[in-house]
Amino acid sequence: MKALIGIDGSEPSIRATYYASKHVLKPGAWDIILLHVIDTRVFTRIEEDGICIARVHDTCIGIDDTIYPKLCSNARRMLDLIADNLKALGYNVEILCRKGNPSEEILKVADEYDVDLIVLGRVGKTGIHPLGSIAHHVLLGATRPVFIVPRT
Numbered sequence: 001m002k003a004l005i006g007i008d009g010s011e012p013s014i015r016a017t018y019y020a021s022k023h024v025l026k027p028g029a030w031d032i033i034l035l036h037v038i039d040t041r042v043f044t045r046i047e048e049d050g051i052c053i054a055r056v057h058d059t060c061i062g063i064d065d066t067i068y069p070k071l072c073s074n075a076r077r078m079l080d081l082i083a084d085n086l087k088a089l090g091y092n093v094e095i096l097c098r099k100g101n102p103s104e105e106i107l108k109v110a111d112e113y114d115v116d117l118i119v120l121g122r123v124g125k126t127g128i129h130p131l132g133s134i135a136h137h138v139l140l141g142a143t144r145p146v147f148i149v150p151r152t
Helices: 011-023 067-088 102-112 133-141
Strands: 002-006 031-039 044-047 050-056 059-063 092-100 117-121 146-149
Touching: 002 011, 002 102, 011 067, 011 117, 011 146, 031 067, 031 102, 067 092, 092 102, 102 117, 102 133, 117 133, 133 146
Parallel strands: 002 031, 002 117, 031 092, 117 146
Antiparallel strands: 044 050, 050 059
8 A cells, every 4th residue: 555645844744744654554564655845836937938036126036947956855855864764664665756736746646656545744824724725625636535634
């Protein structure tokens, strides 16, 4: 069986990983996919030739696709530490980094890898979505079970 765990680096996502690995999933019976999504919603497309993240004196300060590998490399360091801990518990672990809308990417990866369970931490910072907006949208769009670990 396969579990997809969304990791954004927040304390709730890391806590969800360890809670699921100790109380829900069983080593040898479950493989784990750790997914980090570079959230491209934070970038505003202003100009046709690039993504503008800021304006200084009418000049677009942008980023290009070279930034994504750097962001994934940084995320991979965090995911490697988590994966090492899970491997020590006896799990097979795969690490993925994608870019896009996090809830959409989580659902895409769940389908691509035909996972049996999606595990997420509940962040819910804004109060608009008590589960957190990503968990909320994943739960609404999922075609498989979703396990959400609450904040404590």
